[in-house]
Amino acid sequence: MRAEDLAEVDRIGGIVHPAYPERAEVPSERLSLFPNGCFAAGDGGGLVGYAISHPGTLGRPPMLDTLLGALPASPDCLYLHDVALLPAVRGLGLGAALLDRLIEVARGRRLGHLALVAVNRSVPYWTAHGFAQPDARPAGLAAKLGSYGGDAAYLVRPVRDRA
Numbered sequence: 001m002r003a004e005d006l007a008e009v010d011r012i013g014g015i016v017h018p019a020y021p022e023r024a025e026v027p028s029e030r031l032s033l034f035p036n037g038c039f040a041a042g043d044g045g046g047l048v049g050y051a052i053s054h055p056g057t058l059g060r061p062p063m064l065d066t067l068l069g070a071l072p073a074s075p076d077c078l079y080l081h082d083v084a085l086l087p088a089v090r091g092l093g094l095g096a097a098l099l100d101r102l103i104e105v106a107r108g109r110r111l112g113h114l115a116l117v118a119v120n121r122s123v124p125y126w127t128a129h130g131f132a133q134p135d136a137r138p139a140g141l142a143a144k145l146g147s148y149g150g151d152a153a154y155l156v157r158p159v160r161d162r163a
Contacts, residue, residue, distance in 0.1 A: 001031055001038035001050060008047040009040070016084040020119055020148060022065040029067050030054055030081055037078065037105050041085070041094055049085035051098040053078050055109060059138035061117050061154060063147040077156065078106035080116035099129055106159040115156045117145060123153050131155035 001009070010024050030052045031038045037053035056062075056079030057072050080102060085094055106114055118126050134156050145152040 001035070001040040001052070003028070003031065005040045005047060005050070006031065009050050009052075012047060012050060012084050012086060013082065015086060017082070017120065020064055025067060026065060027052055027082070033068060033071055036108075037102070039098060039101055041089075041098060043089065048089045049083075049094060049098070051083045051102060052081040053102050053105065054081060055079070055111060056115060058113060058115055058156060059134070059136070059141060059154075061115065061141075061144055063144050065147075075109075075111060077113040077115040078102060078109065078111045078159075080114060083116075095125070096129070103159050111159065113156050113158055115154070117148050118153045118155050119148050119151060121151060123155070126155050130157040132157065 006024065006028055009027050013022065013027070034054040037055075039051045040047050041049040041051075054068070055071050055075030056077050057075060058077050061079060062068060062081075083095065083098055102114060114131070116126065116131070118131075132155060133153060141154060145154060
């Protein structure tokens, strides 16, 4: 992903996640802080999706529409901030390809887990790719999930497995 892709990222995010709006500064900051974890997906005619990730701490996802300020000093997971695909390209394997790239990023950083907040009734998709709700529920997690709405679920998976 490049800075010039951010307008399209904002447009796609508005289509895919209309109930979860974020200021344009949020993906811009993520790209600035961790460009190696941000990917744009195109079909030759323009962007059709993207993935934004950054090193994080298990059990401590950021609240929706929150700037990070900095990456954690001792991360233990790659946090998948957002993976969004336009409806026309879903089911073509692009999501799995993006997930494979994110797994490689985590491996390269020696981060043992991927973590995310699933929204839009996407828990079945993520569980099919090896994600699960952790047994332990850290203090403060419920409040952070609340910023995403009632169907939000915090999910993790080890990176040692292939998707």
